[in-house]
Amino acid sequence: xxGIVAALSFTVPAHAEPASDAKLxxxxxxxxxxxxxSFNNGATAVxxxxxxxxxxxxxxxxxxxxxxxxxxxxxxxxxxxxxFTAIAASAYCxxxxxGAGGSQN
Numbered sequence: 001x002x003g004i005v006a007a008l009s010f011t012v013p014a015h016a017e018p019a020s021d022a023k024l025x026x027x028x029x030x031x032x033x034x035x036x037x038s039f040n041n042g043a044t045a046v047x048x049x050x051x052x053x054x055x056x057x058x059x060x061x062x063x064x065x066x067x068x069x070x071x072x073x074x075x076x077x078x079x080x081x082x083x084f085t086a087i088a089a090s091a092y093c094x095x096x097x098x099g100a101g102g103s104q105n
Contacts, residue, residue, distance in 0.1 A: 024092065025042070025046045027091060028045075028046060028049060028087065028088070028091040029042050029045060031087045031090070032045060032084065032087055035083050035087060036080075036083075037076075037083050037084050037087070038080075039073075045084075048069060048072060048084070048088075049084070049087070049088030049092055050088075051068075051072075052065050052068070052069055052084075052085050053088060053089065053092045053093035053096070055068060057093065062085070065085050066078065066081045066082050066085050067081070069081040069084055
């Protein structure tokens with residue numbers, strides 16, 4: 001997943017000050033659209049993204065999170081699930097992106 005994160009130029013932008021939940025959600029959904037990851041319901045996509053972060057926060061391996069995203073979203077392929085997971089991490093749990101440029105904890 002980290003390789004995909006490094007390659008994504010359309011991740012959610014970082015902000016100097018904390019963004020509101022609504023702004024984070026809007027930025028996340030916009031990043032998904034720019035990445036070509038389709039979704040039927042914005043609220044469901046946001047909930048799935050937050051669930052993916054919860055799994056990462058529990059120490060789940062990235063590949064397991066990606067698989068779970070694919071399983072919970074019928075019609076999404078593994079590549080799109082990986083993009084979705086990377087964008088979710090960028091938006092809601094950026095601490096999981098720290099290994100993108102080098103070593104990871």
